[in-house]
Amino acid sequence: MCDDSGVSHSTRIVRPLRREAQPASWWRALLGLLMLTFALGLVARRYGMDQLAPWALPAVVFIAALVLVWSPLDGAVQSDPRRPDVVSLFSRDAWARVVVGVGLAVAAVAWLAQWDFGNRPLLRAILVPVATVGAAALVLAPWWMRLIRQVSVEREQRVREFERAEIAAHLHDSVLQTLTLIRAKSQEPETVARLARAQERDLRAYLYQDRCSEADSVATALTAAMSEVEDAHGVAIELVHVGDAPTSDALRAVVRATREAATNAARHGSEPISVYAELTAAAYDVFVRDSGPGFDPATVDPDRAGIRHSIIGRVERHGGTAAVASAPGSRTEVSITMPRKEQR
Amino acid sequence: MSVRVVIVDDHDVIRVGVRESLDDDIEVAGEGRDVESAIEAVRTHHPEVVILDVHLPGGTGGGALDVLAEILGTAEAPRVLALSVSDAADDVVAVVRAGARGYVTKSISGPDLSDAVRRVNSGDAVFSPRLAGFVLDAFNAAGGEVAQVDEDLDKLTEREQEVMRLIARGYTYREVGEKLFISIKTVETHVGKVLHKLQLSNRHELARWAAQRRIV
Numbered sequence: 018m019c020d021d022s023g024v025s026h027s028t029r030i031v032r033p034l035r036r037e038a039q040p041a042s043w044w045r046a047l048l049g050l051l052m053l054t055f056a057l058g059l060v061a062r063r064y065g066m067d068q069l070a071p072w073a074l075p076a077v078v079f080i081a082a083l084v085l086v087w088s089p090l091d092g093a094v095q096s097d098p099r100r101p102d103v104v105s106l107f108s109r110d111a112w113a114r115v116v117v118g119v120g121l122a123v124a125a126v127a128w129l130a131q132w133d134f135g136n137r138p139l140l141r142a143i144l145v146p147v148a149t150v151g152a153a154a155l156v157l158a159p160w161w162m163r164l165i166r167q168v169s170v171e172r173e174q175r176v177r178e179f180e181r182a183e184i185a186a187h188l189h190d191s192v193l194q195t196l197t198l199i200r201a202k203s204q205e206p207e208t209v210a211r212l213a214r215a216q217e218r219d220l221r222a223y224l225y226q227d228r229c230s231e232a233d234s235v236a237t238a239l240t241a242a243m244s245e246v247e248d249a250h251g252v253a254i255e256l257v258h259v260g261d262a263p264t265s266d267a268l269r270a271v272v273r274a275t276r277e278a279a280t281n282a283a284r285h286g287s288e289p290i291s292v293y294a295e296l297t298a299a300a301y302d303v304f305v306r307d308s309g310p311g312f313d314p315a316t317v318d319p320d321r322a323g324i325r326h327s328i329i330g331r332v333e334r335h336g337g338t339a340a341v342a343s344a345p346g347s348r349t350e351v352s353i354t355m356p357r358k359e360q361r
Numbered sequence: 362m363s364v365r366v367v368i369v370d371d372h373d374v375i376r377v378g379v380r381e382s383l384d385d386d387i388e389v390a391g392e393g394r395d396v397e398s399a400i401e402a403v404r405t406h407h408p409e410v411v412i413l414d415v416h417l418p419g420g421t422g423g424g425a426l427d428v429l430a431e432i433l434g435t436a437e438a439p440r441v442l443a444l445s446v447s448d449a450a451d452d453v454v455a456v457v458r459a460g461a462r463g464y465v466t467k468s469i470s471g472p473d474l475s476d477a478v479r480r481v482n483s484g485d486a487v488f489s490p491r492l493a494g495f496v497l498d499a500f501n502a503a504g505g506e507v508a509q510v511d512e513d514l515d516k517l518t519e520r521e522q523e524v525m526r527l528i529a530r531g532y533t534y535r536e537v538g539e540k541l542f543i544s545i546k547t548v549e550t551h552v553g554k555v556l557h558k559l560q561l562s563n564r565h566e567l568a569r570w571a572a573q574r575r576i577v
Contacts, residue, residue, distance in 0.1 A: 221446065253468070257494035257529045291490060291531025295497065304530045350530075 043088045050084060053077070071132035079125035079152060085118030086156055122156045191219055211251050218244055235268045235301070236261040239294055242276040250283035252290060260296030267335040268301055271355045274339060275303045277327040278351040282307035286349055301337075301355040311347045328353070364482045367402045369393040369428065370414040370444070375467065379412060379444070382471030387478055396420030396427045403432045408439050410482050412474075413461065415445035415452050429459040442481045444469075450495045458560055463487025485549045486556035493528040496559055517555060524551045 057073055126149050134141040195216040202208045222240075231238040236258040243254045262268070275292065282290045286307025294303045314324075324341055328351065332339040337355035363386045370376045371394050380389050390406035393399030396419035403411060411432070413425050420427030425443060432438060443461040445453065453464050462481045465474065466489060477487045488496070500517050517525065520541075527537045534552070538545045 255490055255531065257490045259494050259498045259529070289531065293490065293494070293526070293530040295526070295529075306531045 046084050046088065050081060053080070071134075072129060075125040075129040078128065079122055082118045082121035082125060083155060085114045085121065087159065088114060119156060122152055126152050187223060191223075192216060207251060211248065214253065215244075215248055218247070231264060233263050234261050235264045235272065235296065236294070238264050238269065238272050239275060239292075239303075242272050243279060243292060246276060246279045246283055250280065252283045252288055254279060254283075254290045254292055256292045256294070258294045258296075262296055267337065267355050267357070268296075270331050270335045271301050271303055271337065271353055274328045274331045274353055275305060277331075278303075278305040278353070281324070281351075282349065285312070286310070298357065300357055301353075303353040304350060305353075306348055306350040309346070309348050311343045311345050311349050313345055314341050314343055363388045364410055364478055365390045365406070365408045366410045366412055366478060367391045367393065367399070367406055367408040367439070368412045369399040369402070369417065370412075371395060371417055375414070379474070382474060383478070384472070384475040387475055393428075396424070396431075399428045400431045403428075403439060407437060410478050411439045411441045412444050412478065413441050413456075415443055415456055425456050425461070426459050429456070429461065433460045440481045440484070442477055442487060444474075450498065453492060454495055454499060454559070457492070457556070460560065462556065463489075464492045465489050466491065484553075486552045488525070488528050488552055488555070490529045490531055493525045496555060497522070497525050497529060499559070517558065521551050521555050521558075524548060525555060528552075 054077055057077060061073070129148055130145045132141075134144065195212050199209050199212050202212070231241060239258060240256060243256050246252070247254050264272070275294070279290065279292060282305055287309055289308055291306045292303065293306075294301070296302075328341075329339045332353055332355060335355060336358070337353065339351065339353045341349065341351050343349035365388050366383070367390055368376050368379050369392070370379070373394075376392050376394075380392075383389065390408050391402040393402040396417050398419075399411075399413070399417065402408075411428075413428060415425045417424040417428065423430075429441060433441070441461040443453070443456045443464045444467060445456075445464070446467050457464055462484075463477060463486055465477050465487060469477070469489075480487050496517075523541060524537055527540060528534075532540065534545050534548045538548045541548075
């Protein structure tokens with residue numbers, strides 16, 4: 018099934034409707050920081066300033082520095098968490114924050130380095146360099162991200178350029194050609210209508226649908242069959258398809274029978290012609306319905322092969338059933354049911 | 362009694378076409394060409410029904426969803442009929458879940474469109490065969506065995522499934538009624554209930570189905 022492939026959406030030209038989230042304001046981060054400071058203050062009151070001061074205060078200063086450096090990123094992360102737009106970090110009004118932030122970070126690390134770690138020189142020798150490197154990495158991360166971002170932007174541009182060329186080629190091969198044909202045949206309304214309908218269907222499929230092969234998707238196979246009937250007989254068929262699965266032999270028989278039924282509807286019935294297909298775990302049900310004028314099934318000449326062979330016979334060979342309901346003056350409906358035992 | 366409508370579509374040709382094809386007893390009060398002008402037109406003219414294209418420029422990129430978020434929710438909010446060329450299930454269902462009372466494709470005939478407008482105006486839901494198909498798909502009614510679910514909202518009743526299936530097969534409301542031996546009013550009630558479920562359900566299956574098609 019092509020819905021599940023995951024990549025199928027990248028093949029759809031028109032993006033689904035999407036609403037962007039409102040960017041949250043940066044003061045929330047500051048508020049959080051204030052509350053954190055307050056909490057630290059309370060802890061300091063509880064355990065005494067001397068115990069806490071040597072590492073906690075530099076940490077707070079460092080977090081403040083990080084918030085400053087990273088704050089222009091806030092809106093960017095909101096709009097797309099996976100690919101933050103770090104460009105805003107390097108905008109003009111952000112540079113002051115960056116300078117102050119980097120200064121604060123350096124000061125915080127220096128402050129921490131002053132501490133003697135409770136007279137444990139070994140711990141100090143290990144922790145100070147580690148803290149320095151870690152702090153530098155955290156503060157400099159936006160620059161690193163920009164580098165990565167630039168690479169991906171370039172790649173995206175190449176992909177977009179490629180896609181654009183492909184879309185242009187498709188439009189040229191389809192829409193432009195059809196328009197030229199329509200202009201040439203403008204005296205023949207039938208032809209123009211047929212061309213326009215075929216082109217509309219083609220463009221619609223190109224824009225809105227995930228493209229699958231007929232073997233992978235019985236829905237695609239049935240859609241293609243109905244398109245052929247539309248083109249051959251110059252009628253419009255409204256097809257609604259529920260569920261999908263790879264096309265097995267039995268399902269293909271149903272598609273062929275449906276095609277025959279739709280051809281009959283196009284030839285003898287009137288528009289609108291509706292085709293509804295529902296694929297469940299248990300069966301594949303298809304209904305083909307025209308809008309009259311109907312006929313009496315009992316009076317059909319036994320020699321006529323259409324219904325008997327092409328629809329009923331074809332389906333029954335694969336274990337399914339088909340029935341035609343009609344009466345003079347009413348609509349004709351062909352119903353086809355194919356059990357799906359072979360799938361389970 | 363004439364129905365006042367506002368037509369929203371970003372293509373002039375379509376707006377003119379829709380305006381021409383509507384019956385005489387439907388009065389076109391205003392038009393919109395993008396999200397902003399649509400909201401403006403609805404606020405100025407207070408129509409009873411808005412005929413709303415699904416894909417619109419402007420706003421935050423949500424097209425009809427932006428318009429719906431803005432114009433619904435007040436006491437005198439208009440009823441909305443979505444009109445689209447899009448066959449994409451996610452767009453259609455997203456718009457209906459956002460509050461549209463019906464969905465028809467742009468290939469609909471003039472009398473049918475006028476009929477749909479009147480139906481929406483009188484509070485009924487308008488389901489095209491395609492929308493009925495999407496609903497059956499979304500509620501996994503096609504799966505046959507529907508797992509036990511707690512809430513009635515999350516499941517179509519047997520009767521609602523029958524009605525949806527017949528609409529998907531191209532039956533008009535009247536024909537559905539005749540086939541099931543129920544009145545056309547009862548058919549409308551069933552369709553209204555399905556619309557309600559589609560809008561309010563948070564059924565697990567629906568969420569999964571929507572995620573597959575990237576509906577938020």
